[in-house]
Amino acid sequence: MKYTPNPPQIVDEMLRTMGLTTLEELFSDIKPELQVKNSLNLPAGLGELELRRVLKNLAAKNLNTDDYPSFLGAGAYDHYFPAALEQLLLRSEFYTAYTPYQPEISQGILQAIFEYQTMICQLTGLDVANASLYDGGSALAEACNLACINSKGKKKVVISDTVHPEYLEILKAYSLSGRLEVVVVPGQDGVADTAGMLSAIDRETACAVIQQPNFYGLLEDAAPVEKAVHAQKGLFIMAVDPISLAILKSPAEWGADLAVGEGQPLGNSLSFGGPYLGFMAATKNLMRKIPGRIVGQTTDLDGQRAYVLTLQAREQHIRRELATSNICSNEALCALAASMYLTFVGGQGLKEIAKRCHQLAVYAEQEFQKVGLELKYKQPYFREFALKVSEPAAANRKLLANGIIGGYELEDALLLAFTEKRTKAEIDKLVAVLGGKI
Amino acid sequence: MPKLIFEKHVPGSNAFSLPSSEISDQAFSEQIPDQTNFGRIPAQFLRQEAMNLPEVSEVEAVRHYTELSTRAYGVDSGFYPLGSCTMKYNPKINEWAARLPGFACLHPYQPADTVQGALQLYYEMQEMLAEIPGMDGFSLQPAAGAHGELAGVMIMKAYHQQRQDHKRTKIMVPDSAHGTNPASANVVGFEVIEVKSNPRGLVDLDDLRSKMTEEVAGLMLTNPNTLGLFEEEIQEIAAIVHDGGGLLYYDGANLNGIMGVARPGDMGFDVIHVNLHKTFGTPHGGGGPGAGPVGVKAKLLEFLPKPVAVKEGEQYRFNYDLPLSIGKVKNFYGNFGVIVKAYAYIKALGAEGLKEACQHAVLNANYLRHQLRDTYHIPLDRLCKHEFIINSKKQAENGITTLQIAKRLIDFGYHPPTVYFPLIVSEAMMIEPTETESKERLDDFIQTMRNIARESVENPELVKQAPQQAVIKRVDEVTAARKPVVKWEAGV
Structure with missing residues (x-):
């Protein structure tokens, strides 16, 4: 298969126009010893039909959540997306476009981002949102980086180990810069140890971080940490689940300066871990500090309402090494999917989804109790909890043998997530298998 | 001027609904927000503040986004000669492939034996990507070009730190470089030194020599450079950087200009990122998602982000046991959906x-x-x-x-x-x-x-x-x- 439209006689004509005879002459500036001898060690190209077979065979080797009920969560959730979403995302003016640097020819994309920003502000209750970051984990690292840069010399990031472990690892990698000093406070009974967090927060603290719900699906009382870090003039950062925000207290209500999160549950397929999107929202005073692209509303020469990338003095293509972040490409199409999702389900629909998730989780907990299984942590949760299981790997194998993709394996528990896609029958089967009834 | 979706709000017009609940439980109040608990959620965690998302009917929502799409311009709309962005045609079979349930509906934490096809694709992609620019190993984790740079520069830092060479606090970047190069170096905590271009638009070797001190961790270079010119003296550049104890970084944004003809790995580059959304035909999505896999020469393999896919017999799995790894720059394994499309592209074209x-x-x-x-x-x-x-x-x-x-x-x-x-x-x-x-x-x-x-x-x-x-x-x-x-x- 090839996608080059010029056949050999036209290639020759183009070469002749330039006074050349062969394509090789176009590479005379590369010394012969640097040129690939023979050819790359790769298989020969495939026609579309053959390629289709290869890809279909590879895909068929995987068990997918479309065919098997899954109770995996741990940062990526199997929610339902309205069918209209996928078709609209295939509008090629969206997906084959570049970043909307030329506003006159990109109003559709700019308006879509502006609407996305507004929706993220609605969910989080904060004043300003960017056009997206790579994912939840890197968004949190960017937020902590911002807090440290903004604090003029303070380095300390106080964070509970009840935050997603991969987020913590990403944060650790970002701290290679020497600008962040990450203090991980061990949690207690599945939630942040408030006393431990408070004693770690001091004058050197640039920010404190709480994830809500946390990695174990549990609800954190963020209030004492918020008070403590603000008392030390540090920023309070929350990593939140966007679906939960339909019923849970918003980051603004908790007093957060910055909210970030994994936007995948909003209309993005699981896709083996990506592409997803990180969202970020902040209070007004951080507007000129936050990383990434921001779309603003303005007018054109005729006074018509128009949209344009704005506040670009923060960004790498203008500020180079003085930029607030190095981010360039973000996850625009995933953000578009997120805003389409919110439009198609609507505010009331999002609430119904969030409530259903919680109801199903509560139902599962009750059913587990009936077969003598209990939660590892006795704490309020949203749509996910850790179920005490003596051998999690064996339990997952048994579930799989019964046609169920189980949970995330913790040391002595399975972390199980319940989305609106799960049915009573599926939960009953889950309980029966784990309870030894099947 | 089209209305914003919020201006199309008609209360009660959205007909989205869930299947009827199979569970009845008195514990669930239907009135939230309020002052009572909801299920297992105590009132103190419940939202009081309003959330004003638009309520729009499905047909109006479809028309809204369709209209927005007519006010945008993609490669499928026409000629898109955007320099350094490689806006090539995005083959449609690749879109089909990434949406197959066997790829799109995989949870990242599924057991390895339930995702062997995905792991095989991921592993083969690591191998093919290493061959094309002539490197020894790849991590597919970074989500974009700049993210690949970030991972690459972290690898450079980790390499020098591992050698206890703590004085290398600077990175050199040509004055013609993409803005992401100095920005990435800065995010990893390096001071940026600019190297001048000569009148021919290439790296000025004398300037490079004078700046390559023992405080310099390496040089970030795009080749062909942003003027579209091949750095003809690349071997001399590599020698200057390497003799000074530095590493040579290849910004793969312009790889399309030499792909299959010459390989950065053969020119002396130690670390590279490639942009799957430029060189390997995956769509730009109006500003992402892209993917920016990072590759290295053998001496840097142990610093790659983790995990990397490995093949044992006929089985594939992720290897997390990489003690010197810089860790993670992204959740899970990178933008897998984009990787599927680029895999299809490379398979279609072949060498x-x-x-x-x-x-x-x-x-x-x-x-x-x-x-x-x-x-x-x-x-x-x-x-x-x-x-x-x-x-x-x-x-x-x-x-x-x-x-x-x-x-x-x-x-x-x-x-x-x-x-x-x-x-x-x-x-x-x-x-x-x-x-x-x-x-x-x-x-x-x-x-x-x-x-x-x-x-x-x-x-x-x-x-x-x-x-x-x-x-x-x-x-x-x-x-x-x-x-x-x-x-x-x-x-x-």
């Missing part, structure tokens, strides 16, 4: 097809350069690779700027080239046609550029007031930045 893609990209660029040189000033008018720079020097006599030419192109149905970059050429216009444009398209573009040049003399106002044919006129960017309105608010 010969990749080389031919590069040759045709370079052919198209040189053909355009040759045909535009009479009407436009070309500061470095010699053999280029996949892109080249013109500017508006000739048109400036009539008061015409590069930006105005770019905007006039919109009136003729083109997406403008990259403008005002690289910074070392004044009024630069950077043109990258890619290999997926036919001679007819190129000839039409050439004719349009000649017409604009003629208009610049005969009717300069026409050019200055462009665009006239777009859905809006030129926008007021100054007010947008001075008085930012970054979200919709009712009644404002």
Whole structure:
């Protein structure tokens, strides 16, 4: 298969126009010893039909959540997306476009981002949102980086180990810069140890971080940490689940300066871990500090309402090494999917989804109790909890043998997530298998 | 001007519904927000504040996004010669592949034996990506080019730290580099030193030599560079950096200009990122998602982000046991959906097809350069690779700027080239046609550029007031930045 439209006689004509005879002459500036001898060690190209077979065979080797009920969560959730979403995302003016640097020819994309920003502000209750970051984990690292840069010399990031472990690892990698000093406070009974967090927060603290719900699906009382870090003039950062925000207290209500999160549950397929999107929202005073692209509303020469990338003095293509972040490409199409999702389900629909998730989780907990299984942590949760299981790997194998993709394996528990896609029958089967009834 | 989705709000019009609940439980109050608990959630965790998302019917929502799409411009809409962005055609079979449930509906934490096909694809992609630029290993984790740079520069830092060489606190970047290079170096905590270009548009070796001290961790370089020129003295550059104890970083944004013909790994580069959304045909999505896998030579393999896919017998799994790894820059394994598309692209083209893609990209660029040189000033008018720079020097006599030419192109149905970059050429216009444009398209573009040049003399106002044919006129960017309105608010 090839996608080059010029056949050999036209290639020759183009070469002749330039006074050349062969394509090789176009590479005379590369010394012969640097040129690939023979050819790359790769298989020969495939026609579309053959390629289709290869890809279909590879895909068929995987068990997918479309065919098997899954109770995996741990940062990526199997929610339902309205069918209209996928078709609209295939509008090629969206997906084959570049970043909307030329506003006159990109109003559709700019308006879509502006609407996305507004929706993220609605969910989080904060004043300003960017056009997206790579994912939840890197968004949190960017937020902590911002807090440290903004604090003029303070380095300390106080964070509970009840935050997603991969987020913590990403944060650790970002701290290679020497600008962040990450203090991980061990949690207690599945939630942040408030006393431990408070004693770690001091004058050197640039920010404190709480994830809500946390990695174990549990609800954190963020209030004492918020008070403590603000008392030390540090920023309070929350990593939140966007679906939960339909019923849970918003980051603004908790007093957060910055909210970030994994936007995948909003209309993005699981896709083996990506592409997803990180969202970020902040209070007004951080507007000129936050990383990434921001779309603003303005007018054109005729006074018509128009949209344009704005506040670009923060960004790498203008500020180079003085930029607030190095981010360039973000996850625009995933953000578009997120805003389409919110439009198609609507505010009331999002609430119904969030409530259903919680109801199903509560139902599962009750059913587990009936077969003598209990939660590892006795704490309020949203749509996910850790179920005490003596051998999690064996339990997952048994579930799989019964046609169920189980949970995330913790040391002595399975972390199980319940989305609106799960049915009573599926939960009953889950309980029966784990309870030894099947 | 189309209404915003919020302005189409009609309470009660959204008919989204869930299946009827199979569970009845008195514990669930139907009135939230309120002061009582909801299920297991105590009142103190419940939201009180309103959340004003739009309520719109499905048909109106579909029309809304369809209308927005008609106010956007993609590669499928027409010629998109955006320099350094490699806006090549995005094959449709790749979109089909990424949406197969066997790829799209996989949870990242599924057991390895339930995702063998995905792991095989991931592993083969690591291998193929290593072969194309001549590296020894790849991590597919970074989500974009700049993210790949970030991971690559972290690897450079970790390498020097591992050697207890703590004085290397600086990174060199040419003055022609992409803005992400110095920004990435800064995010990892390096001081940035700029290396000058010589009059031929290439790295000034004397300047490089004088700056390559024992405080320098390495050099970040794009080759072909942002002027579209191959750094002919790349072996000398590599020797200077390596003799000084530094590492050489390859910014793969311009890999399309040498793909299949020459390999950065053979030129002395130690670390590289590639942009799957440029070189390997995956769509740009209006600003992502992309993917920026990072590759290294053998001595740096142990620093790659974790995990990497490994093959044991006929089984594939992820290996997390990499004690010197920089850790993670992203959740899970990278933008897998994008990786599927790039895999399909490489499989479709094969070794010969990749080389031919590069040759045709370079052919198209040189053909355009040759045909535009009479009407436009070309500061470095010699053999280029996949892109080249013109500017508006000739048109400036009539008061015409590069930006105005770019905007006039919109009136003729083109997406403008990259403008005002690289910074070392004044009024630069950077043109990258890619290999997926036919001679007819190129000839039409050439004719349009000649017409604009003629208009610049005969009717300069026409050019200055462009665009006239777009859905809006030129926008007021100054007010947008001075008085930012970054979200919709009712009644404002």
